[in-house]
Amino acid sequence: xxxxxxxxxxxxxxxxxxxxxxxxxxxxxxxxxxxxxxxxxxxxxxxxxxxxxxxxxxxxxxxxxxxxxxxxxxxxxxxxxxxxxxxxxxxxxxxxxxxxxxxxxxxxxxxxxxxxxxxxxxxxxxxxxxxxxxxxxxxxxxxxxxxxxxxxxxxxxxxxxxxxxxxxxxxxxxxxxxxxxxxxxxxxxxxxxxxxxxxxxxxxxxxxxxxxxxxxxxxxxxxxxxxxxxxxxxxxxxxxxxxxxxxxxxxx
Amino acid sequence: xxxxxxxxxxxxxxxxxxxxxxxxxxxxxxxxxxxxxxxxxxxxxxxxxxxxxxxxxxxxxxxxxxxxxxxxxxxxxxxxxxxxxxxxxxxxxxxxxxxxxxxxxxxxxxxxxxxxxxxxxxxxxxxxxxxxxxxxxxxxxxxxxxxxxxxxxxxxxxxxxxxxxxxxxxxxxxxxxxxxxxxxxxxxxxxxxxxxxxxxxxxxxxxxxxxxxxxxxxxxxxxxxxxxxxxxxxxxxxxxxxxxxxxxxxxxxxxxxxxxxxxxxxxxxxxxxxxxxxxxxxxxxxxxxxxxxxxxxxxxxxxxxxxxxxxxxxxxxxxxxxxxxxxxxxxxxxxxxxxxxxxxxxxxxxxxxxxxxxxxxxxxxxxxxxxxxxxxxxxxxxxxxxxxxxxxxxxxxxxxxxxxxxxxxxxxxxxxxxx
Numbered sequence: 001x002x003x004x005x006x007x008x009x010x011x012x013x014x015x016x017x018x019x020x021x022x023x024x025x026x027x028x029x030x031x032x033x034x035x036x037x038x039x040x041x042x043x044x045x046x047x048x049x050x051x052x053x054x055x056x057x058x059x060x061x062x063x064x065x066x067x068x069x070x071x072x073x074x075x076x077x078x079x080x081x082x083x084x085x086x087x088x089x090x091x092x093x094x095x096x097x098x099x100x101x102x103x104x105x106x107x108x109x110x111x112x113x114x115x116x117x118x119x120x121x122x123x124x125x126x127x128x129x130x131x132x133x134x135x136x137x138x139x140x141x142x143x144x145x146x147x148x149x150x151x152x153x154x155x156x157x158x159x160x161x162x163x164x165x166x167x168x169x170x171x172x173x174x175x176x177x178x179x180x181x182x183x184x185x186x187x188x189x190x191x192x193x194x195x196x197x198x199x200x201x202x203x204x205x206x207x208x209x210x211x212x213x214x215x216x217x218x219x220x221x222x223x224x225x226x227x228x229x230x231x232x233x234x235x236x237x238x239x240x241x242x243x244x245x246x247x248x249x250x251x252x
Numbered sequence: 253x254x255x256x257x258x259x260x261x262x263x264x265x266x267x268x269x270x271x272x273x274x275x276x277x278x279x280x281x282x283x284x285x286x287x288x289x290x291x292x293x294x295x296x297x298x299x300x301x302x303x304x305x306x307x308x309x310x311x312x313x314x315x316x317x318x319x320x321x322x323x324x325x326x327x328x329x330x331x332x333x334x335x336x337x338x339x340x341x342x343x344x345x346x347x348x349x350x351x352x353x354x355x356x357x358x359x360x361x362x363x364x365x366x367x368x369x370x371x372x373x374x375x376x377x378x379x380x381x382x383x384x385x386x387x388x389x390x391x392x393x394x395x396x397x398x399x400x401x402x403x404x405x406x407x408x409x410x411x412x413x414x415x416x417x418x419x420x421x422x423x424x425x426x427x428x429x430x431x432x433x434x435x436x437x438x439x440x441x442x443x444x445x446x447x448x449x450x451x452x453x454x455x456x457x458x459x460x461x462x463x464x465x466x467x468x469x470x471x472x473x474x475x476x477x478x479x480x481x482x483x484x485x486x487x488x489x490x491x492x493x494x495x496x497x498x499x500x501x502x503x504x505x506x507x508x509x510x511x512x513x514x515x516x517x518x519x520x521x522x523x524x525x526x527x528x529x530x531x532x533x534x535x536x537x538x539x540x541x542x543x544x545x546x547x548x549x550x551x552x553x554x555x556x557x558x559x560x561x562x563x564x565x566x567x568x569x570x571x572x573x574x575x576x577x578x579x580x581x582x583x584x585x586x587x588x589x590x591x592x593x594x595x596x597x598x599x600x601x602x603x604x605x606x607x608x609x610x611x612x613x614x615x616x617x618x619x620x621x622x623x624x625x626x627x628x629x630x631x632x633x634x635x636x637x638x639x640x641x642x643x644x645x646x647x648x649x650x651x652x653x654x655x656x657x658x659x660x661x662x663x664x665x666x667x668x669x670x671x
Contacts (some may be wrong), residue, residue, distance in 0.1 A: 051624050077630035085628075089621040102597025103629050131642070150629060 001062070002027045002158055002196050003048075008059035010040075010047045017043045019221035024221030025158070028193030030184050032207065032229050033200045035218035036241050042086070042198045044218070045160045052077050063158070066187060071220065082183075084147035086163045086200075090136040096146060097130035104140070104153040119152050123179065124172075140167035149181045159183050159197045165206040177209030204233045217244040264371045268381035271372035278565075279423065279536045284476045287419035287450045290333040292352075292389050295414075297336050299326060307444065308412070315439025315470040316409040316663050322377035323655060325405040325435075328393045331412045332420055334630045341384035345401030345649070346434065351423055352390030361394070364425050368456050368484035368513065376452045376480040378423040392422035392454070396483025397434035397463070404653045406468070413442040413477070424455040427490070428463035435656055437467045442474040448504075449476070455483040455562055459491035461516060466652050468496040468660055471503070473522040475531060480504040489516035494652075498664055499535065500528030509567065514548035516578075522551045526645050526664065529562025529592060538567025538597070543577035543607075550579040555645050558585070558592035565669060570609050571601040586618060586644055 003025040010018040017040045025031050028084050034066060047054045048061060049100055050073045061068055068076050091099075100116050101108050112120075112130065120130060123145045135143060144164055164180060165173050180186075185193035201207065215229035217236070224244045225232065235243050275281050298304065301319040304312070309319040323659050325343040328350075340348040347354075355361050371381035383389040413420050428434045442449060451473075459465055473479055487493050493512055506636055512521035523539035526612055540549030552568040570579035583593035598611040618640050626636035645664070652660060 049628055051628075052620070072633065073624065073627040074630050074632045074636075077628060083628050085625070089619060089625050090642055091622050091640060093646030094639055101627065102631060135550065154630065 001025065002064060004062040005048075006060050008047070008061065009057045011055045011057050012043060012053060016057070017221055018047065021221075022224060023216060023223065024041065025196050025198060027196060028185060028190070029213045030199065030211065031199045032204075032212045032215040033198055033218060034204070034215055034232065034236065039218045040221045042162055042220050045083060045162055045200070048160065049073050049081065050077075067179045077154075077156070080157035082151050082154050082159040083140060083145070084151055084159070084161045084164055086166065088135050088147065090138075092136060094134050095131050096125075096134055096149075099134055100130070100150065100153045103150055111195075116153055119149060123149050123175065125149065141169065141172050144168050144176060145172070147181070148176055151183055152179060155183070157195055159195070161199045163202060165198055166177075166202065172243060173206060174209055177206060180210050184210070207233065217241065221245060254473070254497075264366050265385040267370070267372040268385065272375055272382060274372065274375050274378065276374035276376065276507065277409040278509065279295060279454070279480070280505045280534060282376075282450065282480070282505075284375065284419065284450075285450075286417070288417050289383065289387075290415070290418055292333050292391060295331055295334040295336055297334075301329070301337060301339075308641065310617040311441045311444070311472065311525075312410055312412075312439060315410065315441050315472045316437040316468065316659070317439045317448040317533045321408075324408050325403045326395075326407040328407070329412065330391060330410070330420075330422060331414050332395070332418050333389065333391050335393075343403050343405070345398055345403040345432070345534045346407060347394070347396040347555060348407055348441065349399070350390070350395065351392040351394045351425060354394035354425070355390060359433075361425065364427065364458060365423070365454060368486050369454050371481050373482060376553040377454060377482050378450050379424055380454050382419055384423065389421070390423070391502040392424040394425050395436065396427040397429060397432035398592050399429040400431045402433040403435070404655075406437045408658055409436065409438045411440045411451065411453065413446055413451060415443075416446060416447075417448050419450045419452070422453045424453065426455065426465065428459045428465045428475040430460040431462040432460075432466045435653065437470065437656075438467070438469045439472070440479075441472045442471070442477055444474075444648075445516050446474050447476050449474070450478040451480070453481045453483075457483070457485040457493070459460050459487045459493055459519075461489040461491060463488070463539070464492045465492075466496070466647070466656070467493040468652070468656075469498070470503045470663055471497075471499040471506070473506070475502045476504045478504050479508070481508040481510070483508070483510035485510065485521065487514050487516055487519040487521055488599040490518045492520045493514055493522070495521075495523045495525075495539070496660060497523070497525040497537070499537070500526070500530070502531040503533045503535065505536075507536040509540060511540040511542065512550065513542045513551060514545050516545045516548070518547040519545050520549045523553065524647055525554045526647065527554065527556045527562045527564055527566065528645070529556070529558040530560055531563040534563045536565040536567070538565075538569065540569040541571070543572045543579060544574060545572065546574055546576055548574075548577045550577075552580075553582045554584070555643055555647060556583075556594055557588060557645060558594050561589075561591045563592065564594045565597065567597045567599070567603070568611070569599040570611075571603070571604050572607040572609055575604050575606040577607045579609040581609075581613075583611070583613040584639040584644070585615035586639070586641060587615065
């Protein structure tokens with residue numbers, strides 16, 4: 001298993017947000033995380049990243065077989081974990097171009113590598129855009145594309161996407177989906193894929209363009225059901241998340 | 253320009269005499285008696301900036317003064333009280349000389365001296381005025397860009413304190429004649445071994461109609477130096493004044509509140525300052541724009557970072573006195589240690605209808621969200637913090653010619669490296 005979470009319980013400011021999470025993601029797999037607002041989806045992401053204030057009170061998170069509890073966020077990222085945020089903060093005076101160089105281990109005084117320049121163009125970013133301060137005054141779509149561009153600079157083994165398609169128009173969803181595909185080795189045959197991912201989505205629209213192997217429904221800090229993404233989504237569309245609660249109850 | 257009568261000399265003297273014990277409105281009060289007056293010709297003159305010691309040249313470079321004089325329109329160097337070097341032969345567009353020489357050469361210059369900075373402002377201006385009037389000490393520089401000229405390279409001026417407990421005074425007059433453009437880099441520094449000294453610099457800057465001045469000042473003082481610059485700027489019709497100020501080295505205390513009078517129609521003043529407080533520095537720095545001319549615009553932007561036990565008072569004041577003027581004040585501060593502090597004082601004053609003035613001020617610690625964002629890109633926490641601080645202090649320097657803008661950016665980077 002690339003990522004293995006067992007009996008995870010997490011407190012944020014003294015409040016238990018995640019109660020008992022069990023989740024395993026193998027190499028080459030893409031999983032989807034569904035659930036109502038406030039269920040704890042983003043908390044799970046930030047806990048995997050090791051952000052301060054997300055206190056693991058029980059359970060373990062293993063990445064590449066290693067317990068990462070004691071590692072800092074930067075160390076976890078160096079191990080191969082990446083994330084795209086839904087609403088990242090603006091950082092004044094730090095340009096997109098410089099951040100891309102730092103992420104791709106380039107000297108900031110050098111010109112941006114041809115690979116990154118090509119990727120920026122693919123994601124419809126001009127040279128001028130690369131000089132802008134990170135996330136400062138970005139439109140919704142620009143934020144999403146810039147997050148994906150940063151991940152392409154990093155090429156993590158395991159990537160978490162928090163609502164990568166929210167607020168993005170149809171044309172750009174396809175563009176984003178194709179780059180997300182690159183990050184998840186979708187261009188390779190299933191057996192040859194190495195990179196994995198976990199996607200938070202509300203509407204599941206992105207799943208029309210990015211295939212997923214498995215879906216999990218997180219309700220009230222617990223994964224209440226797991227299974228085929230298409231079937232689960234269909235069920236949620238018909239019955240709402242209540243169906244999942246009932247499903248979880250009948251499992252017990 | 254208001255012509256002063258023949259009694260002006262006596263007025264300066266008597267005004268200064270009356271104010272010689274007058275405490276300044278702001279800042280720590282300094283006992284001037286603790287410092288020594290140097291004579292005007294105590295040091296030998298030099299023929300070439302390259303003759304200076306390697307260490308001195310390096311400390312000059314840190315404040316933007318290039319001993320090789322590459323891409324410079326002229327150089328002026330005052331060490332303690334002596335003007336040891338002047339190079340005014342590079343540009344035909346600019347006059348540059350010691351203020352004493354200039355006063356002998358141009359009788360009209362009297363009208364510009366002690367005109368917009370008053371000798372009785374406080375005991376520091378009084379001290380400078382009394383040394384001029386009583387002891388005949390005329391130190392400081394005179395720079396003038398000739399009408400209609402546009403010199404793209406900057407004049408560099410350096411005020412250097414080389415000896416223990418020196419009280420350095422300077423009185424600078426800068427004039428941009430009609431439709432001319434003038435760029436200045438002024439650097440102030442002290443020798444490495446100076447443990448105590450004081451600098452009082454009086455600057456009166458005049459912009460005639462249609463002219464532009466950019467004034468970039470880098471301070472690199474030592475830990476026990478007291479600094480009291482006193483600066484006023486008179487801006488005529490359609491003229492633009494841009495002031496960039498950078499301080500990131502320790503200082504005992506610094507208090508300054510340059511004031512720009514936008515008296516001309518459509519005149520414009522922009523102040524951008526970067527203040528880095530380190531060790532136990534006490535920095536009280538403000539910028540003031542008085543908008544008196546129709547259509548005048550003022551902008552005051554400051555970034556302050558307080559570290560260690562430093563204290564920063566970041567002030568800004570815009571006063572709009574006629575309709576159609578616009579002003580904006582922006583004051584952002586980062587407090588990096590529990591023992592440091594920032595006191596931001598933005599002031600807006602409107603005494604006419606139909607004008608626009610705004611301010612934004614924010615003081616706080618580094619945002620945790622921003623740190624987390626960068627660490628989630630694999631950047632170690634400490635590096636993330638320093639990136640955020642540098643980014644915070646990284647201002648777009650507007651209005652400078654490309655090369656000078658690049659150079660200024662390099663100076664800022666170099667200054668911040670030390671933080």
